[in-house]
Amino acid sequence: MIQGQELAISTSSLTKQFGSQKAVSGISLSVPRGSVFGFLGPNGSGKTTTIRMLLGLADASEGEIELLGHPIPKQLEQALPKIGALVEGPAFYPYMSGRNNLIRIDSADRFSEAKTRKQRVDAALERVGLSNASKKKVHAYSLGMKQRLGLANALLKPREILILDEPTNGLDPQGTREVRNLIRSLAAEGITIFVSSHLLSEIEQLCSHLAVMTAGKIVAQGNIQELRNESQTRLVLKSDRIDELVDVLKGQGLSKISLKSDHVVVPVPTEFDVATLNQLLVKKKFMISEIRLEQPSLEEYFVNLTGEGFEVVR
Template structure:
């Protein structure tokens, strides 16, 4: 368990044994111990139905845990909600807005309900938030005419009305097209560069993997693993693939073994280069890829191609569970 000192100083979000059991007996969250460092982009990842949204609702005081405790920005929740939540921006489960008000008017209503907001700068901050999420052109359009992606963008704008120490974004790319998804990735990086901690919940692991510095992976209510993203993907060894002339496959294999690479094998699959080429694979280990290519060239091996396959977070998840991320549970 993380110490109290860590909760107060180094962690923006911490939970200890956080559990949610419904009356039906279903355990949605089972003994969760989250540790989100301050300043991190924490990818809270898992298939739909794995317990991510329930966890977020408990963190924000929207649902009461059956057991366990939670802290945001060093303060216990929900006891310190009145003091902590003004420092937290959140997008949870597709926000609800007034359908006949414009996007700008909806933000103005939300802003008016924030006791910490200066009403004299409300319009300026609403316009700035709309601009950050690409909704300036639709600022005066009624919310009921917004597409799903535009509604999601307005929810992000609501979370950005004030400077926040912590942003909690639940499925922020839901309903967005590829361009919108890229813009959200850019926004998350921008927020982190500005000093905020960002917790991003998503079932789209490949998308969030591109921006997160830390990761927690959920499955069926349990946290399978968490930590720095780079360290988690290094759990599985990187593989090297070398493509050369068919007649030089044995010489290439000898070079790879001479460098200490393990599990050298010939890949029997058909290659784009046709029958005249051969592909060898090996466990890369600590050897730099550039050292491999230099050694092959020095040995007179024609190097047609060299690739390094580093495991993704999804591969790590599949290795742990035997299941993919596209199946709702």
Template sequence: MTAVIATSALVKRYGRLRAVDGVDLDVREGDVYGFLGANGSGKTTTVRMLLGLVLPTSGDVELLGQRMPRAARRVLPRVGALIEGPAHYGHLSGRENLALLDAAGRGGSWRTRSRRVRAALEQVGLGGVGRRPVKAYSLGMRQRLGLAGALLRRPELLVLDEPTNGLDPQGITEIRELLLDLHRGGTTVFLSSHLLAEVEQLCSRVGVLDRGRLVLQDQLATLTAPTGSTVVHTPVPERVRATLDGRVTSVDGQRVVVRGADPAEVNALLVGAGIPVTALALERPTLEHVVLAAAGTTSDRVEAQR
């Protein structure tokens, strides 16, 4: 599969601080890639280097198969980006802000530009307020407007840094559905976030950054695949331990983990022994457990919930 983002030994130093330390990103065509890390882990610095906004101290960056920042003029018109919150002219309307941005980008006739602006505003749920001055927008509305600006180019690659910042739960759901629609239409999405729940619901592939180092990179399905054990919920956990002697690996309240990847077989043994079972499922690690195992206690700032 074609690499859309590829970095090799990417480093960014600020004095003695290595903000990014030898990162090898591999984002492929068709990915919804979740770039996870605690606040201050180096995510935004990495994203800014990808887009040529910050020069790396050492290492290489390729975007859409071309070296950055050397190929920026050819590559960036094919990329939509929202980094560190959108910047807008507060006295202008959302529509006017997007019109200025579009005129500096794709160009075309006034009618064509107006149609693109209107479509982008409607995509992000701002169709009814596009004529209101941006200074009257809430933080969530400004975030939506920034995303609309990233969508003006109909990008092949969409690079987003904390795109749901400031949104209420309904807004988060709407943006999630929008990103999934864009992905189904062929857009590769690179999503930098510290919210595990957001990434778990959206992404097919994840990378985890910890203190500037990429400590994990793989398919989400692989990282959260069944462990080969079954989780049993029962009001009598000690009877499960006695019945399945040697197969119980942990007991936590009414939750019992049993070696064996066939829940039906485990259930038959327990029911046959007269043990009540309230729930049964294959054990799968959550993304939270995977991230904490890879990045250690510094990732306690990576949030499972908003």
């Protein structure tokens, strides 16, 4: 296992077996401190099961976990106070105000200090932008507000890691934006955020790092920018006289040219000099209506990797 203080979460060969099915199969996660780490995978790929093991809510069948250097479940009690989690929608009483719900939950926590309770509850409500709505009954909250209340609950104490299982699931676009913005501002404070989602677009917008799960296994992991750079750059060219254009490109040493109805796409080195090619084509009197470099989307990259798609909402 990768040891050390630079990792907020690490697992090695983590496995969860349900009967004969391996819901999680030998995964090794390395979540750097301070990262916003996306845990991406289609429904049923093992995200929630993994998160439940991280939090000591389920036993691992095999493998090891460390949270902030604490082996889990052995040192769960030392680790948990530093970790806020939003796994299942927490049970709020609908006819109690948001504020009173948090006070009730905090009172039930034997590790919580009663003296600072009200102050901590108000600070958490402030942080998620619910101060003005804190006296409203929860049944009058929008879904986005309920989810933010869930996050406030996770933030009742100072946290080093937040573990969020599909925090925008079921939210409307407005609620989704609210929760995303909140995650961004928490990340800006330096809290490590581990967030699962089945939506690539969500992870791309929020995260610095990710791991991609398919059928209980990690198929890609790392810094998103670095993963993006691993995919091949291509040149897109729209012009008249496409057939002649292809000959010119071949003359420039380019190959694997794919011909579309009114444009061509061709893989090129990352540092490809578009301006010089453009100059050459203009000299040869081509009517160029479009010339640009394109990086394949992460989605294409992962589809190539896993042979399946992700639900994408843009």
